[in-house]
């Protein structure tokens with residue numbers, strides 16, 4: 001199965017999960033689907049047993065780690081983790097429901113395999129990723145740490161504390177992504193609070209800055225490979241990742257309307273008609 | 283009463299520093315972070331001896347908490363250090379989400395708590411940190427009373443698996459806890475047995491409580507002095523056993539009475555065994571600049587205030 005086919009199923013899961021509980025965040029989830037699929041199904045080195053089944057250890061020793069700082073796009077992470085084998089896809093049906101391990105925002109309290117930190121209060125994930133990257137160095141573990149943030153999230157002050165810290169401490173086993181979809185809750189990021197030239201900012205802070213089209217598999221493959229090749233050179237790496245919020249569902253694209261809105265029955269049907277079922281619906 | 287002679291006066295933060303020095307030598311997983319207050323936290327020796335296990339964070343406390351949580355994921359035991367105000371109220375949301383809710387093995391070790399920070403004034407004198415931290419599920423809250431106890435609490439915190447808020451201070455005070463006194467998180471220490479009133483004290487107020495005990499004894503009143511170094515989990519068993527014997531109590535802390543140790547004790551009493559309680563603590567006001575002693579006097583946190591409160595509590599007992 002190729003990555004696009006996996007992504008189609010993940011997108012089906014996202015709209016079905018959010019529809020099923022009439023809440024959640026489909027827009028950013030759909031936009032970041034191709035990135036997470038590329039990471040978990042191709043680029044990350046994950047710990048597996050002799051049968052190739054992924055194994056989850058909290059300390060993540062001896063494998064690459066991924067952190068979702070913009071925790072509201074939990075549906076895409078849950079679907080990708082499930083299909084990668086961390087837990088049964090059937091559990092996606094419990095998303096945001098009472099007694100579920102799939103909390104509205106990722107959490108560790110219910111011990112969902114694949115989740116190492118709670119996120120949802122924005123701005124914290126980059127710091128946590130930096131901490132694990134430092135821990136890996138102390139442990140003599142040469143694996144990488146990945147973290148995804150939102151572009152609206154860049155408005156949080158803590159991001160820039162972390163952005164200052166990482167180059168200072170030469171955290172060069174870290175690849176950060178900014179989901180550059182240009183949207184946040186109250187409208188286009190440029191209008192709500194203009195981040196201006198994010199790439200130039202990170203560069204000024206001492207990062208290696210790359211740009212990627214997060215919905216184009218050629219760009220994803222090339223730039224992710226390039227990013228990995230640039231690790232270990234004394235600088236953290238950030239990839240400004242252009243995505244389309246709502247990617248894959250035509251009426252959810254080119255607007256911030258679907259940041260945190262669930263489709264109704266009719267809209268769900270319309271969305272699913274655009275997304276072939278490839279791995280079987282949960 | 284039992285006597286606690288002392289030969290030395292030291293600050294509790296130096297007890298923390300001594301504990302870190304020992305941990306640096308004995309536990310390779312212990313790492314330390316600091317937000318531009320290395321000298322104040324007394325961690326110079328740890329840093330000198332373990333330069334690659336120290337991370338200077340600069341004046342970025344929120345990031346320091348997050349980085350600590352990340353280090354904890356990989357199996358390290360991070361001590362995030364700064365002033366109490368900046369390790370609690372400044373970063374409450376980071377502590378809440380990345381440490382407490384995520385249940386990470388992070389130790390938030392903070393100095394200069396309370397009024398005894400002194401001349402820097404109310405901007406720095408946090409008197410609300412115990413309230414914030416004890417409200418967080420998963421969080422253990424420790425407020426030791428002298429150099430030796432702070433050192434012991436530091437070492438015990440590293441051995442304990444889970445989030446800890448360890449609070450200590452700036453002023454030099456008598457070192458009266460014997461070096462070999464066992465320290466167990468969550469286990470109160472009875473410093474003096476008595477029959478008329480229980481005095482539950484934490485942090486810098488423990489020494490004041492011992493002074494109060496002597497003053498009360500001189501007036502023929504027998505006070506039981508119990509050192510509550512762990513605010514959470516609270517040793518409710520020790521508290522109830524003591525109050526069932528004495529029939530009344532005083533809580534004494536360098537913290538707002540709102541949300542402090544006293545309220546935790548009151549909760550224990552009201553749900554188990556009704557008895558009069560008086561509160562020695564800061565009464566819903568901010569501090570100000572002054573010497574530690576002037577401030578403790580002005581805000582009513584001295585031995586004399588504990589004596590007065592004890593008499594009030596005793597008078598309220600229904601015979």
Ligand SMILES: Cc1ncc(C[n+]2csc(CCOP(=O)(O)OP(=O)(O)O)c2C)c(N)n1
Nearest residue numbers: 028120121122150151152153183184185259
């Ligand atoms: C600290 C904090 N403030 C506010 C929110 C509420 N909130 C959730 S998502 C969001 C917008 C995030 O924008 P962006 O990072 O661009 O993500 P996208 O909308 O592209 O998914 C806001 C304000 C939050 N979760 N955390």
